[in-house]
Amino acid sequence: MLNNIQNGWRPLINKIAIFLVVTFAVFTFLMSALPAVAQSSFLADSKWQCGGTQGLAKLLSDNGEEITAVGTIGDDEMLFTLWINKETREWTVVATPGNKKDVSCIVLSGTKIRTLVPKISI
Numbered sequence: 596m597l598n599n600i601q602n603g604w605r606p607l608i609n610k611i612a613i614f615l616v617v618t619f620a621v622f623t624f625l626m627s628a629l630p631a632v633a634q635s636s637f638l639a640d641s642k643w644q645c646g647g648t649q650g651l652a653k654l655l656s657d658n659g660e661e662i663t664a665v666g667t668i669g670d671d672e673m674l675f676t677l678w679i680n681k682e683t684r685e686w687t688v689v690a691t692p693g694n695k696k697d698v699s700c701i702v703l704s705g706t707k708i709r710t711l712v713p714k715i716s717i
Contacts, residue, residue, distance in 0.1 A: 645700040648691060652699075655687055667693075675702075684708050 660678035667674050671693040678687040686708040691699040 643690070643700040643702055645698055648697055648699040651689065651701070655689070658685070659683065660685065660687060679708055 655678045659680040659682060661680075662676050663679045664677040665674065673693060674691040674696075676689045676691070678689060680686070683706070685704070685706050687704040688702045689699050690702050
């Protein structure tokens with residue numbers, strides 16, 4: 596009983612203190628585990644690798660990749676290209692700023708890409 600006159604408020608304060616200590620311990624454990632989760636392999640690497648557009652295109656072409664899709668953001672603020680090697684199924688996404696077309700950046704790259712055929716029903 597919380598309002599037990601014989602025991603006073605001490606049991607309630609003890610329960611609150613134990614709850615706070617356990618909560619702090621769990622929170623500390625979870626925060627220490629976050630860097631390991633952030634570095635795990637299922638998260639995409641966000642480090643852009645930039646260089647000259649011509650050199651990057653030659654590098655990707657030499658790797659057997661070719662442009663298969665192109666898209667822009669805004670009024671040509673950024674051009675995105677998807678390069679795919681159809682034999683090895685490697686892929687690369689490249690971004691090129693609209694105002695600085697001589698520099699391009701590899702945004703993402705990966706393996707095992709596949710094409711999905713949409714089902715059209717009438």
